Amino acid sequence: MSLVLHGSEMGNSPYVLACFVALREKGLPFEMRAVSLQRGAQHEPMFVATSLTARVPVLEDGGLSLSESSAIVEYLEEAYPPPSYPRLLPADLHARARARPVMAWVRSDVGALREERSSEYVFFPRDRLEPPGPLSPDGQAAAEKVVRIASRLIPDGAGPLFGPWCIADTDLAMMLWRLWRTDYPLPEKLRLYAETEWARPSVRAFVEQPRPAIYVTSV
Numbered sequence: 706m707s708l709v710l711h712g713s714e715m716g717n718s719p720y721v722l723a724c725f726v727a728l729r730e731k732g733l734p735f736e737m738r739a740v741s742l743q744r745g746a747q748h749e750p751m752f753v754a755t756s757l758t759a760r761v762p763v764l765e766d767g768g769l770s771l772s773e774s775s776a777i778v779e780y781l782e783e784a785y786p787p788p789s790y791p792r793l794l795p796a797d798l799h800a801r802a803r804a805r806p807v808m809a810w811v812r813s814d815v816g817a818l819r820e821e822r823s824s825e826y827v828f829f830p831r832d833r834l835e836p837p838g839p840l841s842p843d844g845q846a847a848a849e850k851v852v853r854i855a856s857r858l859i860p861d862g863a864g865p866l867f868g869p870w871c872i873a874d875t876d877l878a879m880m881l882w883r884l885w886r887t888d889y890p891l892p893e894k895l896r897l898y899a900e901t902e903w904a905r906p907s908v909r910a911f912v913e914q915p916r917p918a919i920y921v922t923s924v
């Protein structure tokens with residue numbers, strides 16, 4: 706087995722987070738390679754040869770190179786399936802069906818929030834960042850939408866979403882941390898959920914990885 710995960714040098718990609726957590730939860734050994742997005746290394750021919758989209762994450766597994774974080778998660782679940790390997794997606798068909806829209810939604814909607822509350826706020830100390838400005842009307846609407854949807858999804862007792870942990874929990878918690886780390890008032894249930902999900906060893910391993918001192922904005 707020779708698994709390689711290409712991530713960003715700054716260690717702040719929510720999409721790389723999902724793949725990193727998926728690999729850790731599966732208990733698979735993998736090598737992490739950092740691509741310097743700031744220097745445009747994602748456009749270099751060597752990387753483009755492995756990446757369909759010239760973006761991180763990319764997973765290499767033997768002869769396969771795969772882009773797009775949710776495709777990588779789905780691949781890992783099929784290539785290293787339960788019960789031999791721990792699950793990333795719920796065992797129950799309906800729960801699994803409900804987890805996928807959560808994964809798709811955090812990747813495709815609420816762009817204003819992802820832009821105005823960029824992932825640096827989640828992964829870098831606040832004293833190294835510009836204080837977050839007020840949310841624009843679109844950003845505010847997106848924040849309210851996140852709270853509304855998360856409140857509906859997260860069960861009383863603060864989760865996980867669908868019984869045992871699944872990768873959609875990490876995705877949703879990442880979205881909530883954008884709010885929580887920038888002083889947005891989260892309802893207690895959501896705050897508890899976000900904190901619990903962030904305490905998972907697989908997530909801690911990503912959050913606590915060493916990062917370069919330089920700060921550059923991205924979403």
Ligand SMILES: N[C@@H](CCC(=O)N[C@@H](CS)C(=O)NCC(=O)O)C(=O)O
Pocket residue numbers: 713717718719720742747759760761762772773774775812924
């Ligand atoms: N839909 C993609 C999004 C990947 C993505 O946006 N990656 C960003 C880093 S967070 C990237 O590589 N940006 C560099 C670029 O677009 O040039 C996924 O889920 O993997």
